[in-house]
Structure formats: C-alpha cells, structure tokens
Amino acid sequence: MDGTLVDSEKLWDVALQELAAVYGGTLSGAARKAMIGTSMADSMRLLHEDLGQPHRDPRASADWIHERIMDLFRSGLRWRPGALALLGAVRAAGVPTALVTSSVRPLVEVALDTLGRDSFDVVVCGDEVDEAKPHPEPYLTAARLLGVPIARCVAIEDSPAGVASALAAGAAVLAVPVEVPIAPADGVRQLESLTGADLELLCALLGEPPA
Structure with a gap:
C-alpha cells in the first residue's frame, strides 16, 4: 500500500x-x-x-x-503513477486481488476511502498476522484467503522487506522502488514506475500467455 x-x-x-x-x-x-x-x-x-x-x-x-x-x-492520499490504471485493469479482468500491507487495520480502513473498498477481494494487514514482512506469512495468508496457489501470484512491492516477503512466500515479484533501492534478485522484475504496466506484463512474470 x-x-x-x-x-x-x-x-x-x-x-x-x-x-x-x-x-x-x-x-x-x-x-x-x-x-x-x-x-x-x-x-x-x-x-x-x-x-x-x-x-x-x-x-x-x-x-x-x-x-x-x-x-x-x-487529509488525502495521492495515487502512485500508473497504480490506479493497473489496479483497474486487473479488476476489470476479474483477477483475484489482495492488498498485503504492514499497516494496521484501522489505518488501512482510512486508506480504503481512497483505494476503494471494492478494489480488493482480500486485505491482509500488519496487525492480522503473527509475522510481518519480510517473513512470508503475509503473502502466504493472502494467497490462502484468495484460494490461489502462491506460485500463480504476482506481488507488486516497493521495499526490500516487501520483496523479501513475497519471494520467500514463492510469488513472482514486480518491484517498483521509490524511497529505497532494491537489489537485483532472481524472480524479481524492476520498473521505475507502474506507468504502462499491464496484464500482459503480469502474465509474463508468471510465464503465462496473456489472459
């Protein structure tokens, strides 16, 4: 988030x-x-x-x-470049979607006024898991709640801790570093922003043809 x-x-x-x-x-x-x-x-x-x-x-x-x-x-939250368009495309395609965040539930509820409460099938907050990122539990929990194998999930992250969590869980990772550089790693694709990111890119990360 x-x-x-x-x-x-x-x-x-x-x-x-x-x-x-x-x-x-x-x-x-x-x-x-x-x-x-x-x-x-x-x-x-x-x-x-x-x-x-x-x-x-x-x-x-x-x-x-x-x-x-x-x-x-x-007082207001601004979308990151390309994020709203990509989320809209994913939702329009009927792809199961989870928000996996280290923030606590009460704060996330405020953020959802901007993000949209119907934008996610599942929301996993930092105070709802025993182990926070970089532990894999948050992403494993999200995949379980979605009913989707973690190996068929793409995690989009901006922090080293988030990337480590998603990789340890077994997800494909799209990293968009903002405040902190993220070291190159196998299984991680990096972009400067989500501008232009689309379903074709997400499918390619999983080695699948476009839906």
Missing part, C-alpha cells in the same frame, strides 16, 4: 520526524530508510535506537504515530 499504490511514505516521514522532535531529536535518513516496509514495532525500535533512547515504550510511540498518521491520511 504505502509507496506502491499511494504516495504515503512522505506522510510517514512527517509523522516520524514530528515524534522524533517531541523526543528532542532528529530521525536520521538511514534509520528512516530501514523502516520502510517493516512492522510498526520494528519501526519504533529503529526510531528509539536511532535517537539513543532505547528505553522508550514502543507501544506509546506507536500510538502517537498511529493518531498522527490517521490525521494525515484523512
């Missing part, structure tokens, strides 16, 4: 830097990049360590971020 479908990573930047300021510090670029695609718990641990304040309560920090990012999401 964040960075792949909607341009929300910049909103996370705002919230995280504001919290760092509340704690009397500034979040480093390296720590911010390490957070992308990870769970809230991991992000708060990285924040506290970066500020030299490992004693901070991660739950209290997560609650602060949650409230602030909810306000920012409500």
Whole structure:
C-alpha cells in the first residue's frame, strides 16, 4: 500500500520526524530508510535506537504515530503513477486481488476511502498476522484467503522487506522502488514506475500467455 499504490511514505516521514522532535531529536535518513516496509514495532525500535533512547515504550510511540498518521491520511492520499490504471485493469479482468500491507487495520480502513473498498477481494494487514514482512506469512495468508496457489501470484512491492516477503512466500515479484533501492534478485522484475504496466506484463512474470 504505502509507496506502491499511494504516495504515503512522505506522510510517514512527517509523522516520524514530528515524534522524533517531541523526543528532542532528529530521525536520521538511514534509520528512516530501514523502516520502510517493516512492522510498526520494528519501526519504533529503529526510531528509539536511532535517537539513543532505547528505553522508550514502543507501544506509546506507536500510538502517537498511529493518531498522527490517521490525521494525515484523512487529509488525502495521492495515487502512485500508473497504480490506479493497473489496479483497474486487473479488476476489470476479474483477477483475484489482495492488498498485503504492514499497516494496521484501522489505518488501512482510512486508506480504503481512497483505494476503494471494492478494489480488493482480500486485505491482509500488519496487525492480522503473527509475522510481518519480510517473513512470508503475509503473502502466504493472502494467497490462502484468495484460494490461489502462491506460485500463480504476482506481488507488486516497493521495499526490500516487501520483496523479501513475497519471494520467500514463492510469488513472482514486480518491484517498483521509490524511497529505497532494491537489489537485483532472481524472480524479481524492476520498473521505475507502474506507468504502462499491464496484464500482459503480469502474465509474463508468471510465464503465462496473456489472459
């Protein structure tokens, strides 16, 4: 979701830097990049360590971020280039579709006001799995709920953690890095944006002819 479908990573930047300021510090670029695609718990641990304040309560920090990012999401989300067109094409073709995100359910519910509640057959949130990305559980859960073998799924991701999760699950991966570079890997096709991406490309990633 964040960075792949909607341009929300910049909103996370705002919230995280504001919290760092509340704690009397500034979040480093390296720590911010390490957070992308990870769970809230991991992000708060990285924040506290970066500020030299490992004693901070991660739950209290997560609650602060949650409230602030909810306000920012409500003010509006922008689609990433090409994302809305590709999602529309996939839905029009009747392809089962899942949203697999590290964000928690209440925040995703706000984002769905922009994304469309009928845009996905399944939504798997970060607080609904035991193991977050880069663990394969989120994508394996989505495939199971869709009733589709994971080997016939294409995951579209923008972060190293998301790519690792999808690869470990056994999905084909289309990577569209935005904030953080993604190292080349077998089974991963990289694009600069989703502009021009279509069903033919997704089928090719699975080694199948166009539907």
